[in-house]
Amino acid sequence: MTDDTTPMTDGGTDEEARTDGGPPATVPPDDETPTWTERKEHSSGLAQLTYQYFERSRREDEDLRAESTYVERDVLGFPTWPHETIRNLAITSFFVGIMILVAALMPAHFGEPANPGSTPAIILPDWYLYWSFGLLKLNPLNPSLAVLGGNIAISNEFLGILAHGVVFGVITLVPFLNKGSARRPVEQPFWAAVGVTGVILAFTLACLAVQNFFPISLDLLLTLTFMLPVAGGIITYAVLKTMREGYMYDLNRRYYMLRPPK
Amino acid sequence: MSLKKQDDMDHNAWLKKQDLTVIETAFLTTLIWLDKRLRIVDYLELLETMYYRANMQMPKSHTEQYDLDNKFWYWYPLYSLGSLSIIAYLVAAVSGALLGFYYAPSTAGAAAQGDPTAAYDSLVMIMTDVQFGYMLRSIHRWAAQFMVAAVFLHMLRVYFTGSYKEPREVNWILGIVLIGLTLLFGFSGYVLPWKQLSFWAAQIGVEMALATPIVGEWAAQLLFGGFTLGQATLVRMYILHVFVLPFVVTGLIALHVGIVWVQGIAEPH
Numbered sequence: 001m002t003d004d005t006t007p008m009t010d011g012g013t014d015e016e017a018r019t020d021g022g023p024p025a026t027v028p029p030d031d032e033t034p035t036w037t038e039r040k041e042h043s044s045g046l047a048q049l050t051y052q053y054f055e056r057s058r059r060e061d062e063d064l065r066a067e068s069t070y071v072e073r074d075v076l077g078f079p080t081w082p083h084e085t086i087r088n089l090a091i092t093s094f095f096v097g098i099m100i101l102v103a104a105l106m107p108a109h110f111g112e113p114a115n116p117g118s119t120p121a122i123i124l125p126d127w128y129l130y131w132s133f134g135l136l137k138l139n140p141l142n143p144s145l146a147v148l149g150g151n152i153a154i155s156n157e158f159l160g161i162l163a164h165g166v167v168f169g170v171i172t173l174v175p176f177l178n179k180g181s182a183r184r185p186v187e188q189p190f191w192a193a194v195g196v197t198g199v200i201l202a203f204t205l206a207c208l209a210v211q212n213f214f215p216i217s218l219d220l221l222l223t224l225t226f227m228l229p230v231a232g233g234i235i236t237y238a239v240l241k242t243m244r245e246g247y248m249y250d251l252n253r254r255y256y257m258l259r260p261p262k
Numbered sequence: 263m264s265l266k267k268q269d270d271m272d273h274n275a276w277l278k279k280q281d282l283t284v285i286e287t288a289f290l291t292t293l294i295w296l297d298k299r300l301r302i303v304d305y306l307e308l309l310e311t312m313y314y315r316a317n318m319q320m321p322k323s324h325t326e327q328y329d330l331d332n333k334f335w336y337w338y339p340l341y342s343l344g345s346l347s348i349i350a351y352l353v354a355a356v357s358g359a360l361l362g363f364y365y366a367p368s369t370a371g372a373a374a375q376g377d378p379t380a381a382y383d384s385l386v387m388i389m390t391d392v393q394f395g396y397m398l399r400s401i402h403r404w405a406a407q408f409m410v411a412a413v414f415l416h417m418l419r420v421y422f423t424g425s426y427k428e429p430r431e432v433n434w435i436l437g438i439v440l441i442g443l444t445l446l447f448g449f450s451g452y453v454l455p456w457k458q459l460s461f462w463a464a465q466i467g468v469e470m471a472l473a474t475p476i477v478g479e480w481a482a483q484l485l486f487g488g489f490t491l492g493q494a495t496l497v498r499m500y501i502l503h504v505f506v507l508p509f510v511v512t513g514l515i516a517l518h519v520g521i522v523w524v525q526g527i528a529e530p531h
Contacts, residue, residue, distance in 0.1 A: 088345075091342060091345070091346075092349055095346055095349055095350075095408075096349065096353055099350065099353060099401065099404055099405055099408055100401060102404050102408075103397065103400040103401040103403070103404040103405075104397065104400070106400075106404075107396060107397075107399075107400040108399050108400045108403040108404070110385065110386075110389065110455070110457065111457040111458050111459055112376075112457060112458045113372075113376060113377065113378040113379060113382045113456065113457055113458070114376075114379065114382070114456045114457055114458055114460060114461035115375055115376030115458060115461070116375060116461065116491065117375040117376060118376065119462065120458050120459070120462060123459065123462040123463070123466065124459070125449070125452065125463050125466075126407075126410075126448055126452055127407075128407075128410040128411070128414070128445065128448060129445060129448070129449065132445075133466075136466070136470070155473055157469060157470065157472075157473030158473045158474060158475065160470070160473075161470055161473060161474055168438060168442070171438055172434075172435055172438055174421070174426060174434070175426045175427060175428070175430070175431040175434050175435075176431065178424075178427065179427060179428050180427070180428075181427075182424060183423055183424040183425075183427075183528075184423070184424075185422055188424075191424075192422065195418070195421050195422055199418065
């Protein structure tokens with residue numbers, strides 16, 4: 001911040017990047033406050049280490065703050081009141097209104113009382129659990145997963161539960177596998193393709209859950225359940241790879257020049 | 263620290279030197295008296311900082327810095343899905359509290375298999391006798407549907423804009439936990455009316471639990487109150503739905519939003 005001609009990240013200089021003034025961000029300690037060094041001398045062992053680390057991290061903070069070109073300006077976003085608040089109120093009222101409208105137009109269905117003695121012909125959860133119900137119907141795959149001389153290694157029901165574990169596990173791993181600063185799907189067609197595969201898989205699994213409604217054989221349905229997502233993923237990859245060329249100019253101009261790739 | 267009185271902190275002497283009106287003197291005397299005991303100045307500074315943070319000193323955001331405003335506003339609806347799920351959650355909470363006034367979690371009253379139970383009858387009562395009861399149940403159910411839909415779409419938005427990336431892994435995992443709990447919310451609520459589909463959905467739940475080795479039977483007993491469905495199942499689902507999950511989910515949502523607040527919104531690039 002000492003050199004006024006240093007260009008800032010937004011292209012300006014320190015001259016225009018000035019705050020309102022006001023007190024310094026850190027309050028200087030008064031005479032009777034023991035410094036970190038003094039506290040450190042009075043302690044030993046773990047406490048001393050802690051103080052040493054605190055001193056280091058505080059110095060690091062100060063250095064970073066001194067080097068930073070972070071700009072604070074007066075009124076750069078919408079004020080909380082009234083702009084932001086009114087907009088949020090409008091969105092909230094609209095959304096709640098839509099919910100009440102839908103609730104009035106399509107009232108909740110109500111069925112027969114529970115009867116442990118008679119199993120209904122079609123058992124289905126709510127729509128948002130169809131994919132999960134579809135995972136429970138993967139038992140035709142079980143024999144092909146058997147490893148020990150054609151014996152079924154796990155029960156059909158447990159296969160479905162394992163499938164849930166696999167789904168949640170894969171989703172959990174995503175941020176640890178995909179790193180870097182790329183944000184748009186065109187920048188990383190592979191991960192966009194993985195996402196599209198997952199979305200289509202959720203839909204095809206839902207179809208598998210309501211298989212009674214499909215007049216096609218179970219084998220074909222199972223094949224489609226896994227082939228359609230893969231096909232969708234490949235198409236996404238191809239389309240994004242093609243689009244990428246068209247995006248290149250714009251990306252280079254406003255993005256990569258400002259934030260060079262690692 | 264010494265207990266010795268310090269002269270440069272003699273506020274009363276300073277007060278006497280000033281040329282003040284009676285009102286000003288009274289105000290300052292009161293303020294100094296209170297401040298000596300309660301250190302009000304600290305809280306005033308806090309309030310002042312909060313005021314300026316909210317209204318004046320917005321840091322220059324990424325979208326402004328890179329001139330992406332048009333793109334950001336174009337995609338704005340996708341960026342409001344998180345708040346929409348919270349709004350739907352609040353609507354479901356309010357309508358659910360009202361429904362709770364009339365609902366009875368009991369399987370009593372069925373003379374034979376397939377007869378209406380007390381739980382079922384209380385829902386019939388809500389839908390036919392209670393003023394606006396049908397609408398109330400409808401709103402509760404649709405708020406739940408909207409919440410689940412908003413949560414799923416929110417996850418898709420976060421995935422396809424890469425917002426889960428490096429400093430935000432913890433919040434992504436927290437979001438997965440929240441989706442699981444939302445589905446559990448939906449499932450437990452689905453069981454409560456104790457109609458045919460409720461019963462057989464719970465039956466599938468018990469069978470899933472029992473198919474799991476080692477922890478399965480324990481989980482079935484904890485969640486469903488045994489291996490066959492009955493009064494215990496209904497009460498457990500009820501407590502899960504109206505007591506356990508509301509606290510846990512509300513707390514996790516607060517944490518989820520708090521982490522977003524601390525880390526900043528992952529804006530589009």
